[in-house]
Amino acid sequence: MTGIQKGAIGTLLTGGLLGIVLVAVVFGGEAALSTEEFCTSCHSMTYTQTELRQSTHYGALGVNPSCKDCHIPQGFKNFHLAVYSHAVDGARELYLELMNDYSTLEKFNERRLIMAHDARMNLKKWDSITCRDCHKNPNPPGADAQEAHKKMKTEGATCIDCHQNLVHEEVPKTDLNASLKAGKLVLVKEEDEGGSGEDEDEEEDEGEGAAGGTSGSTEAQS
Template sequence: MSKDLSRKRTFVILGIVFLAGIAFAGLFNSGLAFTNQEEFCTDCHTMQIPFRELQESAHYKNASGVGATCANCHVPEPFFPKLLAKLIAAKDVYHELVGTIDTPEKYEARRWEMASRVWAKLKATDSRECRSCHDFRSMDLTEQDRSARSKHGNAEDKGQTCIDCHKGVAHEEPDAPETIGDAPDSDAT
C-alpha cells in the first residue's frame, strides 16, 4: 500500500509541477506580449523622441493603413532572439533611470551610438525584422521607380540587406560624429 501511496504522491507532484509550468509559461508569454505594446515602449519620456519620429514616417502612417509599431522593428519574432532583445533593451530603462538619456539633449548626444547598435544588429541578422514585412521575393520591382528597381534588383545579388541602404526610414538618421582630425581648428583665424 505504501508503494501505491508513494506512486500517487509522485503523480500528484508531477501534475502540480506540470500545471505550474504551464501557468509560468503563460504568464511569461503574457509579459513578453505586454512589453511589446507601443504604450509600454513609449512610457519612458525618452522614448517619446523616437516615437514622434516614427509617427511621421511611412512605417506608421500611410495610404494602406498598415503601420509598424516599435516591436515590429526592434523585437524579433523567434523566441530566443526575442528574449535576448528584451534583455538588451533593459539597458534603455537603466539609462533612463540613471539619467544618461533622460533629456532631449542627452538623447541626441547618444543618438549615433544607439542607432549604430541597432544598425549593427540588423546587419548581423540580415535585417530579420524588416523582412517580416519586406522580402526581395515579394517585391514587385515593376511598381518601383527606376532607381529603386535597379538597387533592389542588385541588392540581393550583392549580399546587401535592408539596413545597408535604409537607415533613417523610421527615425531621424543621426550625423556621424566628427573625428578629431575632421574637427575645425578652434585656434585658426
C-alpha cells in the same frame, strides 16, 4: 495504486501545472513588454514615438506600426530573439536610461547616433527580419535598385545596410559590415554618400557598439 505511484502522479501534475503557469508568464510578459505604452514609459522614447507617427512609415496603406514591429522580432519562431532582446538589451538600456540625462531632446540627440547604430546592428544580425515581415519579396522597378538588391544574395547584404534613416531623425549612416569586423561603430565612407574619403571610426562608450542591441533607449532608432 501504491503510495509511490500516487506520489509520481502528483509530481507530474504539479510539474505540468507549473509548466503551464511558467509559459503563460513568459508569453504574457513578453507581450506586455512589447507594447508601445511600455516602450514610451521611458521619457526618452516619447521623442522617437513622435518621429514615428510623423514618418511616411506611419499610416501608409492604413498601417500604423509601433515600436515592436521594427525593433522586436515577431512570431513564435523568433520568440527567443524577442526574449533575448528584452532580457539582455533591455537590462543594459534601463541602466543607460538611469545613468544618462535624456530630459531634453537636445540631450537625447547627443547620443542619438550611438543608439541608432545599436538598433541597426540588431537588424543586421537578424537579417532585417522585421523589415521582411511587411516588405515581402520586394521587386524594385529601378535598375540601380535591382542591382543593389542582388547584393542580398551575392554579398550577404540585408535591408538595413542600405535603408537607414527612414523613420527617425537623420544621423550619419554606419557601415554595418565594417562595424562587425572592427568591433566598433564605423561610419559609411564619404564617397559612398556622394563625396570621397576614408572610413570614419567612431568609438563607442558605456559598452555600446557594434555588438549593441535595441531595447529601452535604443528601441526606436534605425
